Structures are given as structure tokens and as C-alpha cells.
Amino acid sequence: MQRLHEQWPEPDDRDNEFYTNFKYSHLKGLGKDSAASRRDPSKVIKVGETYYVWYTRRSPGVMPVGMDHCTDTSPAVDWDLADICYATSADGFDWAEQGVAVGRAPAGHYGDRSVTTPDVLVYEGKYYLYYQTFSGKFSNVKGDHCDVSMAWADSPDGPWQRTQEPVLPLGPRDEWDGGAIHDPYPLVYQGKICLFYKGQPMPGVMDRLVRAQGLARASDPAGPFEKHELNPLLNSGHETCLFPYGEGLAAILSFDGPEKNTVQYAADGVNFHPMSSVTCPPIAPGPYCPDAFLDNGDGQGITWGLCHINTSTIVENNPRRIVESQSFLARFDCDLHRQTHRPYFRNPRDQVGRFDEATFFQGKMTLEENERARVIEENRKLEKPHS
Numbered sequence: 001m002q003r004l005h006e007q008w009p010e011p012d013d014r015d016n017e018f019y020t021n022f023k024y025s026h027l028k029g030l031g032k033d034s035a036a037s038r039r040d041p042s043k044v045i046k047v048g049e050t051y052y053v054w055y056t057r058r059s060p061g062v063m064p065v066g067m068d069h070c071t072d073t074s075p076a077v078d079w080d081l082a083d084i085c086y087a088t089s090a091d092g093f094d095w096a097e098q099g100v101a102v103g104r105a106p107a108g109h110y111g112d113r114s115v116t117t118p119d120v121l122v123y124e125g126k127y128y129l130y131y132q133t134f135s136g137k138f139s140n141v142k143g144d145h146c147d148v149s150m151a152w153a154d155s156p157d158g159p160w161q162r163t164q165e166p167v168l169p170l171g172p173r174d175e176w177d178g179g180a181i182h183d184p185y186p187l188v189y190q191g192k193i194c195l196f197y198k199g200q201p202m203p204g205v206m207d208r209l210v211r212a213q214g215l216a217r218a219s220d221p222a223g224p225f226e227k228h229e230l231n232p233l234l235n236s237g238h239e240t241c242l243f244p245y246g247e248g249l250a251a252i253l254s255f256d257g258p259e260k261n262t263v264q265y266a267a268d269g270v271n272f273h274p275m276s277s278v279t280c281p282p283i284a285p286g287p288y289c290p291d292a293f294l295d296n297g298d299g300q301g302i303t304w305g306l307c308h309i310n311t312s313t314i315v316e317n318n319p320r321r322i323v324e325s326q327s328f329l330a331r332f333d334c335d336l337h338r339q340t341h342r343p344y345f346r347n348p349r350d351q352v353g354r355f356d357e358a359t360f361f362q363g364k365m366t367l368e369e370n371e372r373a374r375v376i377e378e379n380r381k382l383e384k385p386h387s
Helices: 002-006 369-383
Strands: 023-026 037-039 045-047 050-058 083-089 095-102 114-123 126-134 146-153 180-189 192-200 212-218 242-246 248-253 262-266 273-277 299-317 320-337
Touching: 037 299, 050 095, 050 114, 050 299, 083 114, 095 114, 095 126, 114 180, 126 180, 146 180, 180 242, 242 299, 248 299
Parallel strands: 037 320
Antiparallel strands: 023 320, 037 050, 045 050, 050 083, 083 095, 114 126, 126 146, 180 192, 192 212, 242 248, 248 262, 262 273, 299 320
């Protein structure tokens, strides 16, 4: 009861400004496509009357075969052998793919394996893309092939000039971000360029931590970026998604960690606290956030953005199992905006425990036949009285 009064902003979700349902829509132009896998969209920005988004694009051809079996032409994972492409829209629903923004480098050069998971910064009239850069062959040994790089242009349509070295390197191998740094996410806040990112420790290091999110700050888009002394700032979340809200920053966390599926808030942009629990938040969300770079201390929040949905199938191919993985982009709508209060997005019974039958019995939710037999046997053992 003390937590009810001291931690949670409102006793009921309907009145909590940080609570929302998420609704999803198919997109034209960026939806399911047998010729391409699209994932990890950036923030959406608007230039004139046109919306822009950047994302990871892989032309399937060959499905991912895993870290141990990838080659120069066979991808290890869905984001391997990928380029950064972009698309434009007049309404946020119908999109037209415009081509490659930043592609893989020639063989033997920095970024020759894959460039993925971009996000965008607009700063002093220029455009900056921060993204993951993979060089050489994928490996099961984490931390030896990926870092964060950057490209810049005078127009959202390019051409883009790319750096030839990391702008955000891995941490020491015995720290929380020594195994991987992914999902760079720039905002302008308190006079600094704030680059949030996801970190992952090396196997066997900090075993209680699956993934976490930290912050690096700089006075110039090219850096140098200095990692915050309180890192990691968020103990959960598989992708980075933050936006100005009032004087501080809000974050949507999903998928990983004990505080997954929450919206969190930091009045100082650093010390985050859970403000609501949400159901079915978007995967890899890239919100439309008009004030992401204004740094005016009066953030308004978000109402929509893009995300990705992954379709994967396990194929039996002895002696190993292959996951055929392909993704597409979708739109999410929500009510995390200070100037709106939409009951359509605020009724907790719309989603929590009130899904349709089809949701409970979709493929990933149903008990497989082999597991059913195992469960029956385990229950029989549990039902036997103990001596």
C-alpha cells in the first residue's frame, strides 16, 4: 500500500498519463514482402510535408543459418548482410521505399559485413544517422565485430558521408557493455547530444544482467561521446525508445529484463522510475517525436510511430535446427502525449486479460504435442504423495 501511494502516479490506469494501449496497423509499401526483410525503424521525422524513416533492409535470398554456419553470402541472423534504406510518406500509413541510404562497405573495409539498426538526429541544419556497424565475419564470441558508427548529410535524401571508425566503442570486457553495443538512439537534451544505447555484458560477466541501457553525451554529433557515470540507467528493455516528456525523458521498455513492458520516466533524464505497466508494446519502436531535438524543457510526448514484426519458422534440418527469420514494418498508435486523453487508448480491459480466442491459440502460445506429453508426465509425478 505504501508503494501505491508513493510510487504509482495514479491508482487506476485510466487516469495515469503514462498508461496506454497500443494499436497496430498494416503499412503499404513496407509490409510483408517476400523480396525483403525490413526491421528496426528509426524515429520518424517530418521534413516539410513529408515523413521520413530509416531502417535495416536485407534481401532474403538465403534465410539466416546461424553464427556457426554463416558465409560471405549466407547471413547469420536477420540483420546480417543488410543495408540501411529509407522510405517516405505523406500520411504515415502509405510509404514509398526510396532506396539505400547507407550501404555496406567494400570487402576488407570498415563496415563491410552489415550496417543496421539506424536512428536519426537533426542538428543545426544537418542530418545524422547513427547505426550498428559489423565488420568481418560474424562470430559466436560477442564483442569482436560490432560497434556504433555514424553518417551525415545536408538533406534527408542524402548523399551520406560515413565515418570510418566507431563513434561509440564497446566498454571494457568485464563491464555491462563489454559484450555488445546496439540500438543507438540520439536526442538533444540539456544542451547535449544524448546518445542512448543498449549494452550487453560478455558471457559470465554480471550474470544478473541480461541487457541494459546507458547514455553517452557529446557537444558535437561526431563526438567525442562520454559515457555517463551512472550507467547503466535502465536495467531492462531489448530496444531503445525514448522521448522528451515535460522537463524530462520517458522510455518504453519491452521484451528483456525484470522491468520489461513498462513506461518509465526520469525528470532529470537520468534517474528512471517505472510509471506504468503496458501490454503488447511495440517491438523496436521508432516514434514520431517532433520535439526530439528541440531541447526546450517542455516535451509533449508521442502518439504514433513504426515498429517491426518478426515472422520466424523453425525448420528441422538434421543435425541442426534452422530458424527462418524475416521481418516487416508496421505502425503503432498510442496515447503518451501530454495534450491528449483518448479513452480509446486508456481502457485497461481492452487488452489485459481480454484478448480474443485467436490470440491465446496462436502458434507461439499453444502447447506443442511433445511438450504436452512431458507436462502430463511431470504432473503425474507431482501428484504422487511425498513420503
